[in-house]
Amino acid sequence: MTDSQIKNTFCEKALECGCDLLMDEPMSRHTTFKIGGPAEIFVEAKTVETLKKLVSWAEESKLKYMLLGNGSNLLVSDKGIEGAVITLGGEFKDIRLVSEDTIACGAGVTLAKLSSFALENSLEGLEFAWGIPGTVGGAVFMNAGAYGGEIKDVLKTCRHMTQDGQVVTLSENDFNFGYRKSIYKENKWTILDCVFKLKKGNKEDIKAKMTDFMNRRTSKQPLEYPSAGSVFKRPEGNFAGTLIEQCGLKGTSVGGACVSEKHAGFIVNKGGATCKDVCDLVELIQKTVKDETGYQLERELIIVE
Numbered sequence: 692m693t694d695s696q697i698k699n700t701f702c703e704k705a706l707e708c709g710c711d712l713l714m715d716e717p718m719s720r721h722t723t724f725k726i727g728g729p730a731e732i733f734v735e736a737k738t739v740e741t742l743k744k745l746v747s748w749a750e751e752s753k754l755k756y757m758l759l760g761n762g763s764n765l766l767v768s769d770k771g772i773e774g775a776v777i778t779l780g781g782e783f784k785d786i787r788l789v790s791e792d793t794i795a796c797g798a799g800v801t802l803a804k805l806s807s808f809a810l811e812n813s814l815e816g817l818e819f820a821w822g823i824p825g826t827v828g829g830a831v832f833m834n835a836g837a838y839g840g841e842i843k844d845v846l847k848t849c850r851h852m853t854q855d856g857q858v859v860t861l862s863e864n865d866f867n868f869g870y871r872k873s874i875y876k877e878n879k880w881t882i883l884d885c886v887f888k889l890k891k892g893n894k895e896d897i898k899a900k901m902t903d904f905m906n907r908r909t910s911k912q913p914l915e916y917p918s919a920g921s922v923f924k925r926p927e928g929n930f931a932g933t934l935i936e937q938c939g940l941k942g943t944s945v946g947g948a949c950v951s952e953k954h955a956g957f958i959v960n961k962g963g964a965t966c967k968d969v970c971d972l973v974e975l976i977q978k979t980v981k982d983e984t985g986y987q988l989e990r991e992l993i994i995v996e
């Protein structure tokens with residue numbers, strides 16, 4: 692089969708099994724950076740069964756595919772994405788209480804929904820996630836964290852699908868979690884759903900903590916501009932933002948991409964920034980910081996080419 696026959700067959704099968712499908716869908720609509728060219732095929736899976744079919748057709752025909760959460764840690768190429776971008780809707784958005792202190796939810800649930808559900812049920816442990824604009828799948832993949840909390844502290848079990856369609860459950864000691872690191876980053880698996888173990892707490896205290904974290908975000912982060920959050924990981928013994936600021940790089944721009952004046956660890960899209968603008972600015976920051984401070988900044992942002 693030719694490349695275009697493979698893609699057409701994949702699309703026909705996806706439509707037959709009830710998936711929503713878009714062709715040449717601009718990724719700038721699906722990333723918080725508002726940057727990125729078109730995804731050739733943009734498909735939403737609503738059930739584990741259909742996801743299994745999509746993954747197995749793609750694997751069999753060697754069609755490239757990737758999983759997309761909320762696109763809040765991604766920088767997508769201006770040329771776009773070849774093959775299929777798969778998002779999770781339908782049952783992947785379900786959330787429920789399984790016991791007094793335990794929540795189960797699909798990988799497509801947002802962290803906003805998860806942390807407010809925990810609050811409604813007076814469960815503490817997820818306050819840190821309030822304000823991180825990702826999905827559960829993306830957060831587990833990244834081991835997202837803030838203000839002293841991380842996904843690794845609350846995740847009990849997680850189900851994923853392997854490339855050959857097996858559904859596997861991992862638990863506590865299997866995740867290989869580290870700073871912005873998990874076993875899912877090392878494998879081409881699809882995270883399906885998760886179980887979070889929390890602690891019964893006081894609703895007012897939980898709410899106060901969430902409000903405090905959100906206030907800190909709004910006062911320190913440039914939330915008024917599109918971005919993908921912190922571009923760099925925290926280097927040992929220092930902060931990326933502090934080093935970048937020390938080098939006088941606040942406000943430095945390449946095209947529409949600019950080092951935020953409010954938080955030097957963020958690159959913001961001031962309007963019309965391209966992937967190339969951001970990549971060039973990232974390189975400029977890394978080189979300047981290395982030359983002036985000796986620190987080698989490592990990217991947290993994932994580039995999709």
Ligand SMILES: Cc1cc2nc3c(=O)[nH]c(=O)nc-3n(C[C@H](O)[C@H](O)[C@H](O)COP(=O)(O)OP(=O)(O)OC[C@H]3O[C@@H](n4cnc5c(N)ncnc54)[C@H](O)[C@@H]3O)c2cc1C
Nearest residue numbers: 760761762763764825826828829830835836837882919920
């Ligand atoms: C304003 C702002 C503030 C932020 N603050 C923080 C913060 O405080 N702490 C923090 O850790 N991060 C922060 N981030 C970064 C980002 O929100 C997190 O990394 C988040 O966890 C990414 O989730 P996502 O759903 O958007 O994933 P995406 O960006 O869509 O994807 C990230 C990676 O996860 C993979 N992935 C997504 N879903 C699945 C799945 N179901 N199965 C397998 N792989 C999957 C993708 O393929 C991709 O490789 C911030 C971002 C912004 C824009």
